Amino acid sequence: MYLLLTLIIFSRLLNSKTPGEGEGRSEMWWRSASFIMDRQQQQNQGDSSNPNISAYYETRAAHHGVVTSDWLAQAQAAIGPEPQPQPQLSPDPDKPFSVIDQFNSWRKQPHLAEAVAAIRALAAVIRSSQATTMMQLEIELKKASDSLKSWDTSSISLTAGCDLFMRYVTRTSALEYEDFNSAKSRLIERAEKFGEISYKARKVIAMLSQDFIFDGCTILVHGFSRVVFEVLKLAAQNNKLFRVFCTEGRPDRTGLRLSNELAKLDVPVKLLIDSAVAYTMDEVDMVFVGADGVVESGGIINMMGTYQIALVAHSMNKPVYVAAESYKFARLYPLDQKDLAPALRPIDFGVPIPSKVEVERSARDYTPPQYLTLLFTDLGVLTPSVVSDELIQLYL
């Protein structure tokens, strides 16, 4: 089972990056893939050489198969010692149940959102729980939710997903009138359906967005958002003629990945370096971005550079559309950029950086609501001011 999963991951890396490489390179890639999982295991145990690196962006880098020189250096270092065999994904009977292990196993699926992985992990908590009353189950869920959130405090959708599920557990009054077993199975069923909700949310958002994409338009895209990709894919399938400008997206190079996917759909793509946004903004008709989180002020938290693009688009009167699922709504109210907890990631400049030079390594920024035009969510097309209304009705 583990070997099969390793081969799947390895073949994805191989197909996306080096389709024609020889056997020697294949051996190196296999070890590199296992090195990623080794590092994640170390992070789980708390002994990590990079404690400030956000696990969220580690996983996204693994999904996208991004190759950096840091990554290559670590891969080279991993060749020396033989990696130990990986533990099985399903927990051993002797080993105590760990919600974080469950979350990590779900999170490795590239098409699964983090919030959905969190809710699946909480469903596993319910399934393996020995509680006999609703109150005990809620307490166990609360502990699991808190440990998940504290494990990666930089992930907003993880926190929002946990809060959403806990809200569902505590708010559904119908559960109080059922017996315990049927309530428990209802919760598990609800958690399982959440993945479908997430997948349908992307479909709903893609359909809602079609009215805003017209023939002959030019769309600027920043970051690799699965929802934004779904929007563009559906527009291409509907035989709409449009161009896409992808930012390069350093240091993750998400734009390269997105341009590759769009080229497969025969969509005309132009790749921009990140500093070319203002230069090309007069050709752009609209900006599409995803969101790591949608906060209570109506603004969004997204990949670094989103705020800059929104400022340029706002000053040149181009609309900025945000495609985000509603479970990414979070009860945060940032007042400025420094108000967020930092989510750091390694940055590769290609040359060694002198030790006296300080590097800004934050991975995301906050875009205030006055620079956003509309949010496409599965609740409908919303103005930024409605986000707070939805959060009030959900949580208060």
Next chain:
Amino acid sequence: MDAPRVSRAIGDPKIRRVGFFASDSSATDSLMIPSPRHRSIPVPPTHPSGDRHVASGSYDPTEYPKLATGIEKRGEEEEEKEVLQSSLKPLKAKTTKAERRALQEAQRAAKAASKDEGSKAVAESGRGTPGKSTKQSSQKKGGPSCVSPVATDKNAGNRPLDKDRKMDAPSPRMQFDDKSRLEKARRCAVVNPTESRNKVELFQHLPQYEYGTQLPNLESKFFQIGSVHPAVFEVGLRYSAGDISGGNARCIAMLRAFQDAIRDYCTPHEKVLVRDLASKISSYVSFFTECRPLSMSMGNAIRFVKSRIVNLTLNHSEFEAKTTLCSDIDRFINEKIILADKVIVRHAFTKVKDGDVLLTYGLSCVVEMILLYAYEQGKKFRVVVVDSRPRLEGQALLRRLVAKGLSCTYTHINAVSYIMHEVTRVLLGASAVLSNGTVYSRVGTSCVAMVAHAFHVPVLICCEAYKFHERVQLDSICSNELGDPDAIARVPGRMDVSYLSNWASEDNLRLLNLMYDATPSDYVSVIVTDYGMLPPTSVPVIVREYGREHLLM
């Protein structure tokens, strides 16, 4: 998600009662005051409603023997019929054919009664001038706007009392440049009015500053005015003298006085407790209004008290009713003011970081709590206190902060643009937050918020949710409060500076001392309330979703 649906489902049976009530009223020729219905919510009493309550108090000839004339009684009944007629119009679509015919008969009877005397309804906007034709045309112009508040109330699922609808329909606020209505209100006033001198032209529609000069009169009349409870009288005196200021302090003092009055209350013979107590509270409110115009927080609290009185069932004994009312008022003070302040402090504390420079304007008790709490929690920050004449309220805040050991900078409002470049956060209090996100606060707040907005400094408005109001206000002129103009002429501590001491005798000179201003929502970054941190665009959600809870708690 479940709570709003349940509340909407409950709202449906109320519409059924509307038709039933209409058929009841048409059955009797003489207009009797309907019995209070469940979950009726009165509109917030403003100055004209207070005066009208005093007018309705004149039905009792033993209390006001001089004022109880037949003409006034007939006038009051006529007004009630007119309001009933106008309030029945929105119900046409919901009634059956037979009820519709009954409504028409009632309207015909009301019209016949109104032919005896001239119409006394006043247009909502614009100044009233002598002449019937002008009044009639302005009345027609104000007609649809009079009906729409009732329709809005119906859409919300809440149904105001008949008396409150009578207050609501003619005009929300009395225009103080309407001479005939002003004279009528003054005849019913408890204290002797004095003529204002040298009114400012643009603000003649506001209640003119008189209450400061009423203090000697009120003191001498303590043993003569028997209709006002001594606790209420004391609080009114302190309002006039300025001893109690600030929305929360005034609201708490008023509610405590109401509690004392309720405890000492005895139901008169042949009277119903619910009705008589409500009229007593209304007379107290009108007394407070004469001492100083009400604030929004007081208006919401009065609305709460009246809704609790109306909800008392007739089966309760007098002692049980009084105990219930006092505990309800205690709960309101604890939950909506004291606990709300604690929650606001917790929320705002998360935005204070080490190295911050916090600017505040004037004196706000919740902002003071936030600063002291953040200091006690070990945050390292500095405070800039901005102040302005003539009240200089920031000095009291400065003394308290310095006594606690905080590092402070004190400046006046003319230097706010100079000091704003080193400020990282602005914390402001508010007297009220209106539906469109406008913040109604001490005069000068808008100036500070605009300067902070120009410097891209976040502005945090700290306001309790019970100060939210569903009114919309676009400027500071339609509704405001005038202060003592002599305070502008005086410079405290400098008796030799008295160049304006004879300003009243100059015909070309007017001194204007405004108390409040309105800050547009564009300059507000976040409103910190006991329901969390909101953008200004979400104030209507709080008013809509929790205004009902607020009244029905």
